[in-house]
Amino acid sequence: MTVSLKTYRLAATGVALGLLAAAAAPASAHHSASMFDRTKPVIIKGTIKAFNWVNPHCSILVIDEKTGETWNIESTSPGVLTRNGWTKRSLKPGDHVEMSVGPLRTGGPAGVIIDVKNLDTGETLKRAV
């Protein structure tokens, strides 16, 4: 009985902390992708800087070989990608890739993934949704 009360209190504290965190930085969420324009894809050739395999959205940082800019490219969640054949090792820093990206409508080096071809292995991975 004591144990379950303790557990309850811990859980309640966890929820309270979670709410505080959410209030401080209400950033992550399941969101629409209409800020990106998939109808006007751009092709980016470059080198992977980072592949962030995190919820709720994975992201890929890729250095555009033409401009030297780092693109921040959003994807869906690890769960959805996993069921479409991706793993956290699908892209590694230093990999050479060609990506098709739906760019941010407001401009700038950011967008949503359409597909990515790993030029080192020849493998193509598609966005999952």
Added chain:
Amino acid sequence: MAGAVSTMGRLSLGAIFALGLAASAVAAPARVGANSPALQQQWRAIANLPDWSGIWDPDRANEAKQLRENKPPWNAAAQKVIDFQQKELVEGRPTLVLWGCFPHGHPTWMMINHNVMEIIFSPGRVTMLGEVDGNRMRRIFTDGRKHPEDPDLTFHGHSIGHWEGDTLVVDTVGVAPQAPIAQSEAIGLSNNGDMHVVERIRLTDENTLEDIITITAPKVFTKPWTTTSYFKRLRGPQYDIVEGQCVRGDYEEGVDKDGYATFVAGPERVNGGVVPIGKK
């Protein structure tokens, strides 16, 4: 092979659950149904229910179709907000209907989910377990209980269910007014309270689960509204549910002052996405 794995999973889960219930029986008086000692006959009765094992993947094409073709009967005030959201969506400024990593809530979780779920039968209960966060989860009591008179308001409400043949009929009240009724991540509104949801869930073929959802939401609808969701069954370990902590996206990996691995707040993002604010 996949079937064998699935059966083993169910058996071992059942055994663990039964052990837990046996242990709790020492402290609590016996009662029929959920939270009671699981009699062998209750577990055997579960074998006569339809087979809802496996991983259920929401039918995204149907979600899009419902959004296009099945408009909810929003009242005039709500419709104004929805129209504004629609305009914003087209112009590339989607409203953040699901914000702060709160759960989708009921019934939105059943309507616009992108992630899979699994469904577990146990004596007196049907449990739906989602992929994202521990709070994407529904407990549907099938032990004959009624709704509480004055339930605590929660994102998934209080659900009771009963079987009509192979159809699970679920009645839900007690949903928090903040829980959205959403047709997409950018189109939807808080139910604003007093919502009542009835679902009829059944297999329409071997691998398709149908959920006919009727929502009565007097604060935002002019009349009850019915929509239908479908889920496709996936079998095999490659489709297993993975952990998904929504709030993780707000943090980056770090190390604390004593050298222990931790998470540190990351940059603020545009609209819940990965793009940092101010770095277009």
